[in-house]
Amino acid sequence: MATINFASHHCLVIDDFQGMRYLMRDMLRECGAVHIEMASNGKEALQRLQERRYDIVLCDYNLGQGKNGQQLLEEAKLRQLIGPASTWIMITAEKSSDWIMGAVEYQPDSYLLKPITADLLLSRLEKIAVRKQAFAEIAQAMSNKQYTRAIALCDERLAYDQVNAAELQRLKGALLLDAGEVEAAQKLYEAVLTKREIAWARTGLGRICYQQGEYEAARDHFQISREQAPGYLEAYDWLARTLQKLGEAEQAEATLSAALKLSPNSPLRQKSLGELALQRGDLDAADAAFRKSIAVGEHSILKSADAYLGLARVCGKSGRSDEALKVLKTAQHQFDDANVTLRAKSAEGMIYTQEKQLSKAGAVADELKQLLLEGGAKPDSAASLEMAELMLATGQRDQAVTLLKDVVRNNHEDNALLGKVQAVFDGANMKAEGSNLVEACRREAVELMNSGVLLARDGKLTEALAAMRGAKEKLPVNARVLFNFAFVAVMYLQQRGADEALIEESREALREANRVSPGEKRFSQLMEALNKLEQR
Incomplete structure (x- = not known):
């Protein structure tokens, strides 16, 4: 007999097999649920999630063609189609850990291995419901970005809730960092670590060191976290970023490769690996990583335009210009985004420049200039840098300088980005003039x-x-x-x-x-x- 009344809950069952959908529906009815809807694939499920806020979602991991269950969950969370009070249970026959490790950023509330029973489902739903109730107010404050209130609620609950103490401390630490309360976060992490080594606390200290520019100390914290908890992928990502800051690109690449052995299906991590390999000039490794990112991201909301643009750069550097141009056209087709279009066009123009097809390069630059003049395109920093490089290469100096000045004004404290701006000027034999322009724009900002x-x-x-x-x-x-x-x-x-x-x-x-x-x-x-x- 259920101790929690699920009669008022709206439930969604997602499975590509009709028999399994009906089986899960009947189990939910045994748990006391009344309002139950079903979907047979990711596309249908997204439609339902857009139409209604569900309290319980039972989702099979393998959904046939299109999105799998993990990709569906990621999109539902990123688009806020499910809230903090919603329960998402992933169901699978897979016993491999790969797919579970791949869910590190967007975890379901629970996993169930087939075959399952109504009693097991009820037990899991009740445990999750109790936990959701404990964190309901905190989760709502977090959704509203009321960090101060959420921190206060964590403190209130820590005073009496020993069962959830560890999770409350972890949550409070993350909230303190989000709120910019660095000193308080550091004290919390250090207090936790005096009692025992915990990966999230060690990684939290590393993040603080990274934020303060203490990259060697940050590296040490992340390495300890990785050694103590080899499956904690967040430590790998932060370690890779820190190693890049320290100029240790090869070690950063090795760190990401190790993370991808544990969880190979992350499009963003594969993309980052490709970028590191490209920086080092390892075109074969970059090619493989970008292609893998594109493949695993095909049905994911996390798919990255940078993977397509990176692959195009690799193809261009490898003398495969025709393939590079095809990849750039695919990127524009895949992403309905003005910045992607601007960056793809800029890359196309630079390919023509490298091949000495200056008339074609100039035509692309003119097209970009027209898009800017019409006011429909609002380039981000990456797009502005790439367009400016092309325009300088094709003699459109004034438009290039305007773009670069806007980048400086909007990012006047970002020294790494200002360095990239200066590098574009340097590449156009405008080192001194560029330096003066950067400084003037910085002062203006x-x-x-x-x-x-x-x-x-x-x-x-x-x-x-x-x-x-x-x-x-x-x-x-x-x-x-x-x-x-x-x-x-x-x-x-x-x-x-x-x-x-x-x-x-x-x-x-x-x-x-x-x-x-x-x-x-x-x-x-x-x-x-x-x-x-x-x-x-």
């Missing part, structure tokens, strides 16, 4: 960033808000400008009273700032301030 804040401190809040709104329009992806806009807006709202439109504009600026520069302390502080203003 600082002035725009500070203008409104200085006015606000002088009490000129209306002028300050106008100045920061203007800066935000000029530098739409500059995290410092976005944070400063929200800061000035909060000061204005505290003095003048709540304004729903300005509150939402500020929230949108903060969300974009958090996307560009996650883990900033000001994000959670300013979000909290806006929430309080709204509640007045």
Whole structure:
């Protein structure tokens, strides 16, 4: 007899075999469920998930052609088709660990190996329901990006919930990092590690060292985490990033290769491996990794345009220009994204340049210039760098300089990216001029960033808000400008009273700032301030 009433729960059963769908439906009925729907493949399941929020999803891992169960779960989470209160159970006949390891970033709530019984299903559902109830308020606060509230809720529950203490500590540590509370996170991780070695705590310390630029210390933490918990893939990813910062590309590549032996079906990790191999000039290894990324990502929301663009670069460097152009056309077809189109076109133009087909390269550059002039294309930093390189190679200097100046203004504190900008100038024999332009644009961004804040401190809040709104329009992806806009807006709202439109504009600026520069302390502080203003 069920101890939890599932009669009000909406359930979805996903399996490509009709008999199994009916069997799972009947088991859910034995558990007390009444509202049960079914889907026979990933496409049908996505349609249902878009139409209704389900409380329980039973999903087979192998769904025939198209998406498998793991890819379906990833998409459901990334598109927020299921919430923190939803239960997702993956069902499989596979006994191999590969597919479980591949679920490290987007884990289901539980796995069940076939054959299963109604009693086993009920037991698992009840255990998950109890855990979900324990974390319900925290999960909701996290979904709303109310990090301060979520941290406080973790502390409240830690005072009496010993059963979930370890998970609450892990969650609190992650929240502290998201909120920019680095010192508090460090104390928590160190306290955990005084009692016993735990991979997530050791990795947390490594992330703090990485964030502070202490890459050798970060490397040591990640290596310990990997040695203590060989299956903890997050440590491999952070170790690879750290080794790249230390200039140890070959070791970084070896680290990713080791992770991929444990979990070979990650399109993003395969793509990263390809990029590392390409940087080292190992074209064969890069070719294999990019092709693997494309293959395993075919039906995944995590498939990467960078894998296609990387493969095209490999083909171009290997003298296979025709294949490179075909890959670039495929990339544009696969991704309905303006930046992918701009980058693919830029790569196409550079291939023509390398082959001395300057008229074709110039035609592509003209096409890109027209897309920019029409205003429909808003290039990101990667697209801007690649377009600028082509335009400089085809004599369109003014347009290239405009693109590079925008990159600097929007990323004036990102030294690695500024180095890439300088490298583009260097490649066009504009080293000194480029250096002067980079410095001038950096100073301009600082002035725009500070203008409104200085006015606000002088009490000129209306002028300050106008100045920061203007800066935000000029530098739409500059995290410092976005944070400063929200800061000035909060000061204005505290003095003048709540304004729903300005509150939402500020929230949108903060969300974009958090996307560009996650883990900033000001994000959670300013979000909290806006929430309080709204509640007045």
